[in-house]
Amino acid sequence: MSILEFITSYNLKEVNYPAKTIILKEGSKARYIYFLKKGCLRMWVNNNGMDITTQFFFEGAAIASLESLLKDEASDYTLETIEACTLLVMSKQEFLSLKNTDQAFKSWFDEMLLERFYYYSKHLLGYLRTKPHQRYLNLLQKHPEILQRIPQQFIASYLGITPVSLSRIRTRK
Amino acid sequence: MSILEFITSYNLKEVNYPAKTIILKEGSKARYIYFLKKGCLRMWVNNNGMDITTQFFFEGAAIASLESLLKDEASDYTLETIEACTLLVMSKQEFLSLKNTDQAFKSWFDEMLLERFYYYSKHLLGYLRTKPHQRYLNLLQKHPEILQRIPQQFIASYLGITPVSLSRIRTRK
DNA sequence: CTGTTTTCTTAACAATTGTTATTTTATCCC
DNA sequence: GGGATAAAATAACAATTGTTAAGAAAACAG
Secondary structure, three states, X not given: OOHHHHHHOOOOEEEEEOOOOEEEOOOOEOOEEEEEXXXXXXXXXXXXXXXEEEEEEOOOOEEOOHHXXXXXXXXXXXXXXXXXXXXXXXXXXXXXXXXXHOHHHHHHHHHHXXXXXXXXXXXHHHHHHOOHHHHHHHHHHHOHXXXXXXXXXXXXXXXXXXXXXXXXXXXXX | OOHHHHHHOOOOEXXXXXXXXXXXXXXXXXXXXXXXXXXXXXXXXXXXOEEEEEEEEOOOOEEOOHHHHHHOOEOOOEEEEOOOEEEEEEEHHHHHHHHHHOHHHHHHHHHHHHHHHHHXXXXXXXXXXXXXXXXXXXXXXXXXXXXXXXXHHHHHHHHOOOHHHHHHHHHHO
């Protein structure tokens, strides 16, 4: 069962945001966890005025700054829509309460955390193992949908390079 | 309470390994989780014959290829002692059983997984945010003990560069 | 549809890292 | 301690990426 079907039973409020809407700003604390029905978002950090995208989210994803939500710390990350999005919203209180009382929800969350852990671990490995050019080719092979759907500047920082360098790599391919 | 005190109550077997002992080999499945009493280890992956160190473990750490332990998959990583080590050994069965039945152990594990998640997330951010030279300076500032205790070749791959480049960076500092 | 703004491409040059090989230094083992 | 082995430093050159700037293409708004 997908998280979207699963989460239906919790009767969450649905919201719509246009493209380029910031739903969580770096430096503030997470008050919600979101479930993405339609659209896509990115998570990014500021780095000397330039932003660096660390993750993309597509339909079916659970979206939150987990550190901020779980540790009640200011988020290192900003969450921003790329396309217009339809989201289901769950408050932090409800989230924490469900995590403590609802066994099914707790299991879902543990699994989700583990999956994110794998994701980060693999993503990190990609940086250590391969050079930018190869990382681009790997992304092209494994997630061509990302390259189709996401503006190049975001992909560049996600790959750890500048937009100029990505453009060069693409022609060199 | 540290994990080492906590784990005492489980009466685990203690083992000693000399330096450069492989306790889990890439491609095989994890059968144990270890708790490090003394010494240090590294986790690494093979990359075209060169190894890349992804993590260091010091006294008090829980050591396992979590993906392999939890998903019963072949490990992507090798675990190898750097110094001579004293370890407490817990079998996979015991680990899984405790995780299901022992609330204190389950809580400890959830917390540990979360900490590792943060660790990976921060480590990845370091790659995206900074260049090799700066990563070296950051490591020097935040974890000077690593630079004192760990051979340079391992630190180089941990920083995502070659030993030659690290040597250059160090003199340039 | 058209003008504006943003994104992407291209180019030239600088800076950094990778590669290979050699030398120096440190470590290990008998 | 001394010879063997491994690790680190150094040097020269190649390859890649970063930086800056300018122009082309695409997206957006009225």
